[in-house]
Amino acid sequence: MSLRFLAVFKVTGDSMLPVLADGDFVITTNLRSPRQNSLVVVRHAEFGVMVKRVQQCKNESYWLAGENAASVNSQRIGWIDRKSILGVVLWSIRRKR
Numbered sequence: 246m247s248l249r250f251l252a253v254f255k256v257t258g259d260s261m262l263p264v265l266a267d268g269d270f271v272i273t274t275n276l277r278s279p280r281q282n283s284l285v286v287v288r289h290a291e292f293g294v295m296v297k298r299v300q301q302c303k304n305e306s307y308w309l310a311g312e313n314a315a316s317v318n319s320q321r322i323g324w325i326d327r328k329s330i331l332g333v334v335l336w337s338i339r340r341k342r
Contacts, residue, residue, distance in 0.1 A: 250276055252332050254286050254294065260316035261296055268340035271296060273332025279307055284334035287325055292317055294331065 256269040264284070265271065271286065279285050283299045287309065297309035300319065305327040310319045 250274055251335075252286075254296070254331075256296055258315065260311035260313065261298075262313050262315070264312050265296060265337055266340070270338040270340075271334045272336045272338070273334050275330075275332045277333040277335075279327075279330055279333050285309070286331045286334065288329050288331055289322060289325070292322070296334070297322070 252273050254271050254273065256265045256267060256271060258267055271284070273286050279299050279302065281299055281302055284296060285299060285307070286294060286296050288294050295317075297311055297316075299307050300310045301308040303324070306324040307327070307330065308319060309322050309325055311317065
């Protein structure tokens with residue numbers, strides 16, 4: 246785990262609509278452990294950095310999902326190790342629409 250306590254990420258794509266839209270920002274912390282239903286920013290080997298919702302927790306592994314059909318299928322994401330989670334979302338900042 247990095248010593249960066251807070252981080253800001255820009256949302257790209259529509260996989261988290263209606264909760265988060267393309268161009269929104271999220272502020273995360275790595276001081277909080279992900280729980281079921283948490284939004285997290287994760288670094289995935291195939292899909293890169295993305296925001297997803299925790300559906301299940303098993304030990305230090307997490308099953309993630311998007312909010313709509315535009316999201317990568319959960320089976321393609323697979324179980325994510327805690328080390329791949331960059332932060333738990335604390336706040337979101339909506340871009341002007």
